[in-house]
Amino acid sequence: xxTFLPLLTIFMLAVFVGVEIITKxxxxxxxxxxxxxxxxSGITIIGALLSVAAGGTLPTILGFxxxxxxxxxxxxGFLVTHRMVAMFRKKD
Amino acid sequence: xxSVFIDFTYLLASVLFIFGIKGLTHxxxxxxxxxxxATGMLLAVVATLADRQVFGAGAQGLGLILAGVLLGATxxxxxxxxxxxxxMPQMVxxxxxxxxxxxxxxxxxxxADAADPATQTVVATVASGIIGSVTFWGSLVAFDxxxxxxxxxxxxxFPAQQALNVxxxxxxxxxxxxxxxxxxxxxxxxxxxxxxxxxxxxxxxPIGGADMPVAIALxxxxxxxxxxxxxxxxxxxxxxxxGSLVGASGLILTQIMCKAMNRSLMNVLLGAIGPDxxxxxxxxxxxxxxxxxxxxxEVAMLLDGARRVVIVPGYGxxxxxxxxxxxxxxxxxxxxxxxxxxxxxxxxxxxxGHMNVLLAEANVDxxxxxxxxxxxxxxxxxxxxxxxxxNDIVNPVARTDPSSPxxxxxxxxxxxxxxxxxxxxxxxxxxxxIPNPLFxxxxxxxLFADGKKAVLDxxxxxxxx
Numbered sequence: 001x002x003t004f005l006p007l008l009t010i011f012m013l014a015v016f017v018g019v020e021i022i023t024k025x026x027x028x029x030x031x032x033x034x035x036x037x038x039x040x041s042g043i044t045i046i047g048a049l050l051s052v053a054a055g056g057t058l059p060t061i062l063g064f065x066x067x068x069x070x071x072x073x074x075x076x077g078f079l080v081t082h083r084m085v086a087m088f089r090k091k092d
Numbered sequence: 093x094x095s096v097f098i099d100f101t102y103l104l105a106s107v108l109f110i111f112g113i114k115g116l117t118h119x120x121x122x123x124x125x126x127x128x129x130a131t132g133m134l135l136a137v138v139a140t141l142a143d144r145q146v147f148g149a150g151a152q153g154l155g156l157i158l159a160g161v162l163l164g165a166t167x168x169x170x171x172x173x174x175x176x177x178x179x180m181p182q183m184v185x186x187x188x189x190x191x192x193x194x195x196x197x198x199x200x201x202x203x204a205d206a207a208d209p210a211t212q213t214v215v216a217t218v219a220s221g222i223i224g225s226v227t228f229w230g231s232l233v234a235f236d237x238x239x240x241x242x243x244x245x246x247x248x249x250f251p252a253q254q255a256l257n258v259x260x261x262x263x264x265x266x267x268x269x270x271x272x273x274x275x276x277x278x279x280x281x282x283x284x285x286x287x288x289x290x291x292x293x294x295x296x297x298p299i300g301g302a303d304m305p306v307a308i309a310l311x312x313x314x315x316x317x318x319x320x321x322x323x324x325x326x327x328x329x330x331x332x333x334x335g336s337l338v339g340a341s342g343l344i345l346t347q348i349m350c351k352a353m354n355r356s357l358m359n360v361l362l363g364a365i366g367p368d369x370x371x372x373x374x375x376x377x378x379x380x381x382x383x384x385x386x387x388x389x390e391v392a393m394l395l396d397g398a399r400r401v402v403i404v405p406g407y408g409x410x411x412x413x414x415x416x417x418x419x420x421x422x423x424x425x426x427x428x429x430x431x432x433x434x435x436x437x438x439x440x441x442x443x444x445g446h447m448n449v450l451l452a453e454a455n456v457d458x459x460x461x462x463x464x465x466x467x468x469x470x471x472x473x474x475x476x477x478x479x480x481x482x483n484d485i486v487n488p489v490a491r492t493d494p495s496s497p498x499x500x501x502x503x504x505x506x507x508x509x510x511x512x513x514x515x516x517x518x519x520x521x522x523x524x525x526i527p528n529p530l531f532x533x534x535x536x537x538x539l540f541a542d543g544k545k546a547v548l549d550x551x552x553x554x555x556x557x
Contacts (some may be wrong), residue, residue, distance in 0.1 A: 071164025
């Protein structure tokens with residue numbers, strides 16, 4: 001219980017930061033926002049790394065599957081976002 | 093000392109993620125923002141590899157990590173580089189699925205590994221399991237519908253659907269309570285995942301076609317919440333910060349999409365729109381004797397005398413893959429001194445921002461892509477509006493008929509322009525299943541053809557003219 005409140009505090013503050021920034025993203029970039037935020041939510045990759053390393057057959061198997069999925073999110077998400085945002089340009 | 097270094101790196105990575113998303117507030121800074129985010133991710137991964145548990149995992153553990161990362165990176169890179177821009181909604185649906193799946197799996201791994209987990213950990217594990225499995229299967233259903241594989245694009249309804257969903261949700265919470273009271277029961281976590289999976293499928297099958305933007309945005313939010321709750325499982329700040337950012341992002345997009353359809357979230361989730369949602373005006377009554385069909389040559393003449401032209405793209409442009417031809421048409425008109433702009437409705441296409449990405453791919457200057465509220469007042473000064481594959485988002489019934497299924501939905505006021513040219517294969521209704529009086533209006537002409545072919549013919553006609 002002693003860790004719960006600090007974590008909840010961080011959660012709430014991060015939600016406010018998220019709302020502040022994301023309402024400023026124009027509809028023009030909503031698709032890259034979705035793929036980009038998917039890439040960032042691939043941060044679960046660090047949880048997967050810890051689980052694979054934890055030892056024990058079941059945690060290792062589950063952790064390995066999670067590692068593959070999270071890496072797809074990270075690599076696929078950032079790459080596809082890059083492909084998209086690189087296309088938005090002004091003619092001059 | 094090491095753990096302080098790791099925590100500090102996580103903090104740095106969180107800051108980079110926030111700056112990264114902030115970069116997406118303008119196309120000029122978007123590339124840099126995305127790179128900042130990727131740098132943050134690399135730092136977080138390197139810091140985790142330095143963790144004693146990971147670094148000391150032995151040859152087998154490290155080998156598995158290397159194999160997992162290589163496999164995931166190969167699949168991810170292949171998907172990202174091969175996917176067509178028109179298929180971006182499917183790509184995002186898949187990424188949502190993987191995010192949710194990873195969270196549920198990690199929570200399961202922690203539960204299997206922990207000897208005597210704290211109550212907070214178990215509660216968070218249950219939350220990760222439910223949200224993660226709902227997100228995984230819900231997103232796969234969305235992917236399937238968008239890709240047109242097994243499930244129909246339109247809503248699937250069956251008797252007692254809502255009651256079944258409620259029962260499943262209650263069962264999931266009950267199983268969760270059982271796991272909290274006895275965390276050693278791994279079978280019950282497995283059952284929880286099964287129930288969550290069924291719930292994910294059932295919640296998404298009633299959502300069809302044009303409602304997909306809402307479903308994708310909402311599942312995006314779920315995948316973030318799943319990551320945040322995995323952060324509570326692992327007592328890890330960076331997962332919580334990142335997960336809540338993504339959760340907030342998805343929720344805001346969901347809200348924007350619902351507003352753009354003038355529908356409540358509940359109404360979308362229950363799949364309440366469609367042919368069975370009330371008395372529908374008879375199509376013959378609306379269209380009979382009033383629809384004027386035209387030819388590319390006639391449209392070319394209309395465009396020749398126009399000072400200002402607005403192009404309205406819809407899902408039909410994505411289906412016909414006509415964005416490059418549309419760009420050629422716009423360039424050709426501009427060369428002749430015509431002012432050309434694009435009017436983008438927030439829910440045009442199958443996901444938030446779908447049309448913008450397609451036109452950006454075709455090298456259309458982003459300053460020419462105008463939002464609905466921004467461009468609507470200018471339709472009165474527009475000589476010709478060309479609609480390509482859009483229907484419900486330009487249906488004036490939304491303004492005039494309070495009993496219509498799309499009543500009150502904000503639309504593009506194309507009917508106020510001097511002449512409207514609608515490029516469409518037939519008079520078939522859009523997703524809302526209602527006829528569109530715009531097609532029968534005095535100032536509208538219909539060019540019946542496939543989007544790409546029609547625009548190509550139009551370009552030839554203008555060049556010959």
